[in-house]
Amino acid sequence: MITRIPKTPACRQAGITQIRANMDLHKNVQYLKGVGPQRANLLKDIGILTVYDLLTYFPRDYADRSQLKLIAQLHPAETTTIQATVLRHQVIYTRSRRQILKIAVSDGTGTVILVCFNQSYLKNYLPQGTTVIVSGKFEKAANRKNVYEIKNFVYEVLSGDHEDLIHTGRIVPIYSVTQQLNMRFLRALIRRVLDEYKEGLVEYLPESIRQQEFLLTFKEAVEWMHFPPDFPTQQQARERLVFSEFFLLETALAMKHFEQQHQANGIAYTIHKTLLTPFKELLPFEFTADQIKVISEIFADMQSTRVMNRLLQGDVGSGKTIVSFCAMLLAAENKYQSVLMAPTEILAEQHFIYLRKYLLPLGLNAVLFTSGMDKKIIRQNQEALVQGTAQIAIGTHALLEEDVVFQRLGLIIVDEQHRFGVRQRSLLRQKGHNPDVLVMTATPIPRSLSLTVYGDLDVSTIRELPPGRKPVKTLKVNEPEAYQFIKNELSGGHQAFVVYPLIEESPKFTLKAAKKMALDLQEKVFPDFRVGLLHGRLKVKDKEQIMQDFVAKKIDLLVATTVVEVGIDVANATVIMIEHAERFGLATLHQLRGRVGRSSAQSYCLLSAEDKTVDARSRIKAMLETTDGFKIAEEDLKIRGPGEFFGVRQHGLPEFKVADLARDFTLLARTRELSFDLVRQDSRLTNPDHRLLAAEIKKIFAGRINLIHIG
Numbered sequence: 198m199i200t201r202i203p204k205t206p207a208c209r210q211a212g213i214t215q216i217r218a219n220m221d222l223h224k225n226v227q228y229l230k231g232v233g234p235q236r237a238n239l240l241k242d243i244g245i246l247t248v249y250d251l252l253t254y255f256p257r258d259y260a261d262r263s264q265l266k267l268i269a270q271l272h273p274a275e276t277t278t279i280q281a282t283v284l285r286h287q288v289i290y291t292r293s294r295r296q297i298l299k300i301a302v303s304d305g306t307g308t309v310i311l312v313c314f315n316q317s318y319l320k321n322y323l324p325q326g327t328t329v330i331v332s333g334k335f336e337k338a339a340n341r342k343n344v345y346e347i348k349n350f351v352y353e354v355l356s357g358d359h360e361d362l363i364h365t366g367r368i369v370p371i372y373s374v375t376q377q378l379n380m381r382f383l384r385a386l387i388r389r390v391l392d393e394y395k396e397g398l399v400e401y402l403p404e405s406i407r408q409q410e411f412l413l414t415f416k417e418a419v420e421w422m423h424f425p426p427d428f429p430t431q432q433q434a435r436e437r438l439v440f441s442e443f444f445l446l447e448t449a450l451a452m453k454h455f456e457q458q459h460q461a462n463g464i465a466y467t468i469h470k471t472l473l474t475p476f477k478e479l480l481p482f483e484f485t486a487d488q489i490k491v492i493s494e495i496f497a498d499m500q501s502t503r504v505m506n507r508l509l510q511g512d513v514g515s516g517k518t519i520v521s522f523c524a525m526l527l528a529a530e531n532k533y534q535s536v537l538m539a540p541t542e543i544l545a546e547q548h549f550i551y552l553r554k555y556l557l558p559l560g561l562n563a564v565l566f567t568s569g570m571d572k573k574i575i576r577q578n579q580e581a582l583v584q585g586t587a588q589i590a591i592g593t594h595a596l597l598e599e600d601v602v603f604q605r606l607g608l609i610i611v612d613e614q615h616r617f618g619v620r621q622r623s624l625l626r627q628k629g630h631n632p633d634v635l636v637m638t639a640t641p642i643p644r645s646l647s648l649t650v651y652g653d654l655d656v657s658t659i660r661e662l663p664p665g666r667k668p669v670k671t672l673k674v675n676e677p678e679a680y681q682f683i684k685n686e687l688s689g690g691h692q693a694f695v696v697y698p699l700i701e702e703s704p705k706f707t708l709k710a711a712k713k714m715a716l717d718l719q720e721k722v723f724p725d726f727r728v729g730l731l732h733g734r735l736k737v738k739d740k741e742q743i744m745q746d747f748v749a750k751k752i753d754l755l756v757a758t759t760v761v762e763v764g765i766d767v768a769n770a771t772v773i774m775i776e777h778a779e780r781f782g783l784a785t786l787h788q789l790r791g792r793v794g795r796s797s798a799q800s801y802c803l804l805s806a807e808d809k810t811v812d813a814r815s816r817i818k819a820m821l822e823t824t825d826g827f828k829i830a831e832e833d834l835k836i837r838g839p840g841e842f843f844g845v846r847q848h849g850l851p852e853f854k855v856a857d858l859a860r861d862f863t864l865l866a867r868t869r870e871l872s873f874d875l876v877r878q879d880s881r882l883t884n885p886d887h888r889l890l891a892a893e894i895k896k897i898f899a900g901r902i903n904l905i906h907i908g
Contacts, residue, residue, distance in 0.1 A: 222249040222397050229390060239378040248394055251387060255422050255438070255854055256370035259431065260332055260351075263367050268307030271335045271345055278332040279304060280355070280365060286320050302329060307343035309335060311350060328355040330365050353381060363388050363424070368431065370423050387423055395420055401893040402441065403886050406871060413437040422855075436864070439856040443865050446649060447872035448882075448890065449898045454654075454873075455880045463504035463631050464533065464607050468496065472526045472559055479555055480519075487511075487661040488520050494657050495524050495635065499608075505633035508651050511659030512826035513639045513791025514666065520659070521610045522552055524635060529561060529588045533607025536590045536625060540613045542567045544763045546741055548612070549591045551766070556589070566592030566601060569737030597624045605629075611636045613763055639763065639791065640784050641826040643834045645858040648869055660827070668824045669794040671802040673817060679774045679803045680722050683754065687726050691771040691798065692747065693754050696789055698780045700732045700758055708777050715756040726753040733760045762788045768796040778806035778820075779813035783833040786820050812836055835859055 226245060227237035245251050266277050281302035289297045300311040300323055311331065313319050323329060333350035353364055363369075363384055370387075374380050398416040400407070407414070413421070418437035425431035484492070491509060498505035511517045525535040539545040549565045556563050564578035564587040575595075581587035585604035590596060606629030611622060626632060636654070647656060674682065683693045695718065699710040711732055719728040729752035731743050740760075746752045748767055755761070755770075762785055773793045778786060786804075793800035804821075808814045819832040858865065875887070882891035 222394060224248045226251055242375050248390060251390055252419055253854060257373045258371040260369045260371055262365045262369050268304050268309055269343060273337050274334050276334050278330060280330050281309060283323050283325050283327045283329060288317060309345045309347060310338060312346055312348045368425055391420055399889060401889040403890060412440060435855060439861050439864055440868060442853050442856045443868035444872055445894055445897060447869045448876060449894050451873045451876035455876050457506050458503055463502050465502045466499040466527050466531045469530045472530050475559055476526055476555060479558060485661045485663060487659040488516050491520055491657040491659055492523050496527060499527055499633055504631050506654050507635050507657060508654040509635060509637045509657045510641050512641060513788060514795050515659040515662055517637050517659060521635060521637060524608060525589055528608040533605050534588055534603050535608040536596060537610045538596050539593060542569060542593055542737055543740060543760055545591055545593050547766060562587045563589040563591055566590060566595040567737055568595045597621060603628050606632050608632055609634045613638060641830040643831045645862045645865055648865055665797040666794060667799050669790055669800045669802050671820050673804045673821060676805055679805055682803060683772055683774060686772045687753050692767060692769050694761060694770060694773040694792055695756050696775045697758060698777050700734060711756050711758050718756060723754055728754045728756060731755055731757040731760060759785060761792055765792050766795060771798050771800040774803040776805050778804040779808050783816045783819055783829060783836060787826055787829045
């Protein structure tokens, strides 16, 4: 008698668990048939350690070998695939002793000559009688009927056995491999392991969501991503895998977000206006509408009992610092201390100088911490924090030292936050009891990244520039034009920057360097003006003195490296020239441009560049076409991709195997909507239908984004 087991969720889960036990997806690939230690090391080089790694090592491309062409059917310059047999080899030597190997192959309807430069070893790989698949663009051979030539081609040897069906006559997966790892071996191994282990691929998406979104099962998607019967099916498989990657991340972020939302042990501040009102009266300007909106959002967070976790983004010069200062004053009104951490000494010092002029009239005290400071001053500043006589600490990584202890830390502000990792922010948090956190960036974040890297944060945005500011005009110029332009600005009483990629000349690069050029510019180009030099190797006191001299107009032209990318705010500077602009990333170019345009005077950014590469041309074009930091950020993401976009690696998030943030943004937004809805209903994923999802999230994200414990 056969008993049919009812398909309840619990039974289904038990069955899946049993399958997974029998199919050990965490088994080392070394112990798979046909692999062994040597090949396992080759697989390790491409990140494959386990059976699961192998099954989820997806193709980078596909070759359509479902429709092979006969040589007689070839058309010149058309990318085509043929199957033919090797007839003969011929080695030719040119006058310069360059070796050319010609391999004649035929399918009975014509002949193709494979032309191989300095690759005589291919004679051994393609002996006479070998059946081979050849793909590429074929050209008609001169004065020879039914004979074609091909110089750039991809080939694959067929062995004549049943395994050939994996490699030809179908859509064939193309994988990223090393020189030592054979593509044919990898493809055959994946096919065999798929057949043996695919039942162990557990479906972790809730069935209701999978059916609602018309998605393939995980098992189907993995198999058809490797070996699709047709391209529409491959696209369905890809969509399911992209959905999975986004959904897992967004659900994890939603869980973290909801936990933070429901924390009731944060500080609830009260607005007393004992400092805020006098401070507003000190300001020589009115807040913009965007600034007022953002201050309201921050104050609403700080007045609630939940811990604030907010990202403040705004273009260069939009007034984020003064907004963050309002938050510090609210903390001070409630007898709490604040800390502002910046990535560079120059930026920390600039903040310190700027904020101190408002602090003193309000009877408040700020202390500075940088690694280059005098030890005696550091000890005094530490004492002021412990005793509570300093309400605000400003500094660099030096703030993370164990000796920096607060009496009552209530607010953490991290400026240019993408330059810090999760660990640094966590160390700061530990110096207070559930302090509020505000992270700021002047590099606007593309929405796709903000939904992933910062998906657990509330986001405030300042788009509006202070009144009277004019957009910086960006021009591509040659050196003589730039120097004349700068002279005109300096003669009009303004100041200027010239930025170089190097401090000193290097035999590795034919690039101008700041040190030498500062001397040349002073002596040969701008003898009637005062030229200063600023770079990262200068002592703290020297850097501070140069900055103060520039602000005080004792320096007309400041020669610098990218140390001025952030932290220099001189309203009288109206022109910045960037030498070798092709050497800088788009985000850096935009940040450097932000050093000017900080007054009502028209300002200029002059780019001197040899834009020979596609990426360099794209960056220069973007700079010339827009001053909008948000558009710049989107373009930067397209050029560099999310893997290299600022700060992404520091967050410890896993790299997507299939998803592309720019290409798949619509799907990302949809998964975010669905995941947040799911977590609203089941914040710890304890529902039986969600337990496999919870287990998958825990496996992938454990320890990576400081996730809450999953039930």
